[in-house]
Amino acid sequence: xxxxxxxxxxxxxxxxxxxxxxxxxxxxxxxxxxxxxxxxxxxxxxxxxxxxxxxxxxxxxxxxxxxxxxxxxxxxxxxxxxxxxxxxxxxxxxxxxxxxxxxxxxxxxxxxxxxxxxxxxxxxxxxxxxxxxxxxxxxxxxxxxxxxxxxxxxxxxxxxxxxxxxxxxxxxxxxxxxxxxxxxxxxxxxxxxxxxxxxxxxxxxxxxxxxxxxxxxxxxxxxxxxxxxxxxxxxxxxxxxxxxxxxxxxxxxxxxxxxxxxxxxxxxxxxxxxxxxxxxxxxxxxxxxxxxxxxxxxxxxxxxxxxxxxxxxxxxxxxxxxxxxxxxxxxxxxxxxxxxxxxxxxxxxxxxxxxxxxxxxxxxxxxxxxxxxxxxxxxxxxxxxxxxxxxxxxxxxxxxxxxxxxxxxxxxxxxxxxxxxxxxxxxxxxxxxxxxxxxxxxxxxxxxxxxxxxxxxxxxxxxxxxxxxxxxxxxxxxxxxxxxxxxxxxxxxxxxxxxxxxxxxx
RNA sequence: UCUCCCUUAGCUCAGUCGGUUAGAGCACCUGACUGUUAAUCAGGGUGUCCUUAGUUCAAGUCUAAGAGGGAGAGCCA
Numbered sequence: 001x002x003x004x005x006x007x008x009x010x011x012x013x014x015x016x017x018x019x020x021x022x023x024x025x026x027x028x029x030x031x032x033x034x035x036x037x038x039x040x041x042x043x044x045x046x047x048x049x050x051x052x053x054x055x056x057x058x059x060x061x062x063x064x065x066x067x068x069x070x071x072x073x074x075x076x077x078x079x080x081x082x083x084x085x086x087x088x089x090x091x092x093x094x095x096x097x098x099x100x101x102x103x104x105x106x107x108x109x110x111x112x113x114x115x116x117x118x119x120x121x122x123x124x125x126x127x128x129x130x131x132x133x134x135x136x137x138x139x140x141x142x143x144x145x146x147x148x149x150x151x152x153x154x155x156x157x158x159x160x161x162x163x164x165x166x167x168x169x170x171x172x173x174x175x176x177x178x179x180x181x182x183x184x185x186x187x188x189x190x191x192x193x194x195x196x197x198x199x200x201x202x203x204x205x206x207x208x209x210x211x212x213x214x215x216x217x218x219x220x221x222x223x224x225x226x227x228x229x230x231x232x233x234x235x236x237x238x239x240x241x242x243x244x245x246x247x248x249x250x251x252x253x254x255x256x257x258x259x260x261x262x263x264x265x266x267x268x269x270x271x272x273x274x275x276x277x278x279x280x281x282x283x284x285x286x287x288x289x290x291x292x293x294x295x296x297x298x299x300x301x302x303x304x305x306x307x308x309x310x311x312x313x314x315x316x317x318x319x320x321x322x323x324x325x326x327x328x329x330x331x332x333x334x335x336x337x338x339x340x341x342x343x344x345x346x347x348x349x350x351x352x353x354x355x356x357x358x359x360x361x362x363x364x365x366x367x368x369x370x371x372x373x374x375x376x377x378x379x380x381x382x383x384x385x386x387x388x389x390x391x392x393x394x395x396x397x398x399x400x401x402x403x404x405x406x407x408x409x410x411x412x413x414x415x416x417x418x419x420x421x422x423x424x425x426x427x428x429x430x431x432x433x434x435x436x437x438x439x440x441x442x443x444x445x446x447x448x449x450x451x452x453x454x455x456x457x458x459x460x461x462x463x464x465x466x467x468x469x470x471x472x473x474x475x476x477x478x479x480x481x482x483x484x485x486x487x488x489x490x491x492x493x494x495x496x497x498x499x500x501x502x503x504x505x506x
Numbered sequence: 507u508c509u510c511c512c513u514u515a516g517c518u519c520a521g522u523c524g525g526u527u528a529g530a531g532c533a534c535c536u537g538a539c540u541g542u543u544a545a546u547c548a549g550g551g552u553g554u555c556c557u558u559a560g561u562u563c564a565a566g567u568c569u570a571a572g573a574g575g576g577a578g579a580g581c582c583a
């Protein structure tokens with residue numbers, strides 16, 4: 001059995017392969033089957049004259065998603081996806097497929113989510129899952145080559161670790177237990193044993209968030225390094241993100257093509273330093289008080305807005321021209337159908353643009369009204385990252401908006417040594433991390449301040465009693481990374497079976 | 507939890523000022539065409555108009571409540 005991805009090695013040869021029929025087109029005496037086998041996609045043809053009656057009749061019986069076993073010849077054809085075509089000589093149906101729900105036309109998101117188990121077979125989803133796989137592989141490669149030890153943190157926890165988010169509660173032998181929202185505290189303990197560690201596991205948050213960047217169950221990578229300060233941490237984050245994006249860039253060209261993802265941003269990133277801003281500077285830029293490359297946020301976003309408005313104007317004109325064309329009697333039925341489809345598409349893009357046009361002034365207002373000392377909101381991140389085309393690291397945060405374990409800055413008592421990495425192109429926070437507090441008294445003070453139960457943190461405080469060292473770490477949200485790399489509009493497509501508010505099936 | 511929007515055929519949607527028999531495309535079936543790229547062309551039928559209550563001579567259309575979905579806020583990776 002030869003896989004589609006390997007057809008390039010079998011040009012002109014007879015081969016045997018198997019897969020599913022994604023789509024079928026036909027003309028007199030010839031059937032065009034688009035096949036997929038998980039490794040790739042290829043067009044196969046069956047002609048009545050060359051393949052013979054058996055194969056031709058079998059091909060005619062194929063519907064969308066019929067599984068088949070095929071013998072045929074690999075022929076070079078530049079016009080085709082992948083550059084090759086399969087000329088079938090024998091075709092055997094393995095499993096029939098009747099009334100496959102997902103057609104080649106547009107579907108709504110709810111319908112696709114309900115059919116997620118089948119949606120995964122679509123080309124676009126295939127590309128996303130392959131990129132997700134490559135990202136995971138690259139993450140392990142990076143940390144393993146840097147001498148990190150992978151560890152698994154517990155999923156059942158006895159306490160709401162950081163006290164901030166709502167957790168899923170469950171029953172652990174008649175004791176209340178929570179599903180882990182982070183493996184970090186356990187990671188710190190392990191780092192004191194192994195030096196450098198990373199966790200790679202599921203994380204659960206019970207927030208009723210219905211936005212394009214939230215899941216209830218997601219996968220997080222949390223490295224933790226002994227003898228690391230904030231700056232070393234930031235250097236590591238930068239090297240790490242560059243390694244992962246370079247690896248995807250190198251290994252996922254066909255996938256990016258399917259997604260129509262422009263990858264120049266990753267090419268540029270490889271040779272450019274990430275922008276590093278203190279919280280203070282980030283706030284000034286956000287509020288339009290400080291320029292970036294001679295431009296203020298207000299100017300840049302105003303220009304974005306007028307571009308969106310022009311685009312809306314253009315599409316409205318195109319729609320009315322097309323509607324006029326349909327109303328003329330000389331037009332054929334086929335042509336008018338085609339134009340109607342186009343109009344539907346245009347109306348959808350119009351809706352998106354209108355939302356954008358509505359949002360931009362609101363974002364600007366919210367940025368201008370930003371109060372120093374608060375955490376950034378989603379729109380603030382979008383406005384800020386809009387000014388740069390590499391990831392932006394914001395560090396030295398007001399300690400009050402950060403978690404209790406974040407190290408306070410001795411020189412500026414109001415600040416903590418945290419760092420957030422904001423992805424460009426409007427994707428916002430993908431990494432959160434920082435240097436950890438080592439001062440036992442400050443930690444105890446903070447735990448009391450956050451009204452957290454001291455008893456459950458006693459083991460954690462032990463880490464500061466016995467040979468405490470400066471240490472740092474960070475957390476990367478895998479799905480947010482995938483969403484950004486693939487430039488997806490929503491995080492729900494980045495994981496095979498998303499669990500989010502209102503979605504537990506399939 | 508809050509704000510705005512949506513719910514009509516298997517799917518994507520249109521449905522004007524409340525008016526008589528509910529509209530298209532796709533999918534599906536039949537036929538035509540030997541190179542199609544979401545192929546095209548001709549023909550074929552499909553409805554709990556989300557639910558409940560109300561206003562009205564008359565409700566897919568108006569009002570209220572509820573359910574489900576989407577976008578945003580908060581929270582966060």
